[in-house]
Amino acid sequence: MTKILNLTVIVFTIICFTSCSQTKKDDTPWQLLIKGDTLDGWNIKGGNATYVVEDGVVTGTTVKNTPNTFLTTNTYYDDFILELDFLVDPSMNSGIQIRSNSFPYYRDGIVHGYQIEIDPSKRAWSAGIYDEKRRKWLNPLTDNPEAQKAFKQNEWNHYRVEAIGDTIKTWINNVPAAYLIDDKTASGFIGLQVHSIHGDKKEGTTISWKNVKILTENLDKYSQKSPLKPIITKNQLTIDEKKQGWKMLWDGETTNGWRGAKLDAFPEQGWEIKDGELIVLSSGGAESAAGGDIVTEELYGDFELQVDFKLTAGANSGIKYYVDTNLNKGPGSSIGLEYQILDDALHPDAKLGSHEGSRTVCSLYDLIQANPEKPMNAIGEWNSAYIISKNKHVEHWLNGMKVLEYERGSEAFLKLVSESKYDKWPGFGLLEKGQILLQDHGDRVAFKNIKIKSL
CATH class of the missing domain: 2.60.120.560 (Exo-inulinase; domain 1)
Structure with a gap:
């Protein structure tokens, strides 16, 4: 019996070793945007919602009667691939700003630009593309039920965003979500939004982000194809x-x-x-x-x-x-x-x-x-x-x-x-x-x- 057990252990070890050795190592040269317990390289724009960071996890908390608040990168990005995980309270609305800006001449410096929506509501348009404080919805998930089903309530969700040239593609939990061709803005900061709340909305709800990483070089090598038909805004009316x-x-x-x-x-x-x-x-x-x-x-x-x-x-x-x-x-x-x-x-x-x-x-x-x-x-x-x-x-x-x-x-x-x-x-x-x-x-x-x- 002992010999049989030992043989089983050996076989199991060989299988594990073989399986592990065959697992493809991710050699993508990602850059972490949030490291440890510091928000160095980031700043807050807009309202008075709060942000704290612990062990690489950023948590934003709602505050009543204040405008949308954004934790934004000091660095501006044009072409990139971005990945991150988030956990959102079911009562909230939020988003990831990309290629966004804040200019004194534009509505007194309000944050505006592309937003990758975070939408835990029944509408379920998470990973759709919204144009914050400009043209509003550009690529909702109205015709993409698979992406709508991919969102996980009360769990960590994963986003992948590719912004290359005039094309923006998104995935939610590895499901293709949005595919937009639009050349309105070529460069800007990345931002983590805590949406404003008013009325009977509960104050103190939270959204957390982690594993926020970006790739800015050799994008053609790492870009993924999307099976979706692109929404093209050129010479077209928005929704x-x-x-x-x-x-x-x-x-x-x-x-x-x-x-x-x-x-x-x-x-x-x-x-x-x-x-x-x-x-x-x-x-x-x-x-x-x-x-x-x-x-x-x-x-x-x-x-x-x-x-x-x-x-x-x-x-x-x-x-x-x-x-x-x-x-x-x-x-x-x-x-x-x-x-x-x-x-x-x-x-x-x-x-x-x-x-x-x-x-x-x-x-x-x-x-x-x-x-x-x-x-x-x-x-x-x-x-x-x-x-x-x-x-x-x-x-x-x-x-x-x-x-x-x-x-x-x-x-x-x-x-x-x-x-x-x-x-x-x-x-x-x-x-x-x-x-x-x-x-x-x-x-x-x-x-x-x-x-x-x-x-």
Whole structure:
């Protein structure tokens, strides 16, 4: 009997040794973001929720009547693979911020950017992608029941997040959850959220994170494929934009809904559609001398308008609104109020104008200068223009910051017009409805994500 037992032990030992030796060792060069009992390399933004760390486990605790609170990395990350574990109270809502930012000009420094949702509610959208304090839901788990089932209530859950280029992919407990293609933000900090609580919500509930690690090099080697169909946001409405009544003003593929400002059809030259971008081509810098301006076929009264634009060095263009193409049949551009698009550093127009600075980027062309502290991205990068006109009150925004506002038809407005190049056009800027125009000023400028909401 003893010999048999000894033989069994030997065989068992050999099996264990063989099995262990065949287990693939994880040689991924992870970097730990939380080590031991210190939060060195992290800082708190937003509200007054508390964070403590013990043995590499960070625990956040809710505090009533304070905004969302974020424990954020001091380091900014662009492309990376992130893994972590979390344990959340079933009554809470939370998330992992990635490529997020806090700028003084954007809503007084509020944290904004991509959030990998933590959602223990019955909705079960954990590992979906939310755009915190911007566009809201980008990739919910509405059509992914397997990922919804993967969340473990009152247990540790594991996330994997890949953010490479314009693509973000997530997994929850090794189940593919979200797959988003979106190029809104390329870089930012990582943050651990404790959501705000109010009313009868219980104070003192907690969420914990551990094994927070990141990979920033050789990502192609370690990236995993996702079987999911990606959600692509380029030239598409988000979930909340659809609910709010926004419409695509350009479909990203055709010339439908647009024509030449002085033509019955879209220009045959001077413009191109490529890779989801509507591009006015370079033709020497002359105003409306090549393909010419393009305008919407529809007229708009009160509206909200969003347009992403990208300049080349020294370029000039514009977004005009309340345009009447019948006003100017001669040379030059059609007449309307203009959100100026310009390379302020290289184009001479930046130093011209009837009013100082009124031809710089985002300004109301030739009338009102935009805030000089405007957050303009570098030439060759995308910028987001936003214009709202309601009850004659108009605002210009750039990349989330309001840069000017005025009242159409006010005494101050009429005075500015009388002192400008527009004084020869009776009733300038006072139309109840007009067309939206993208300007051909002979320089290469690209547009995308053109959206409008009638008010």
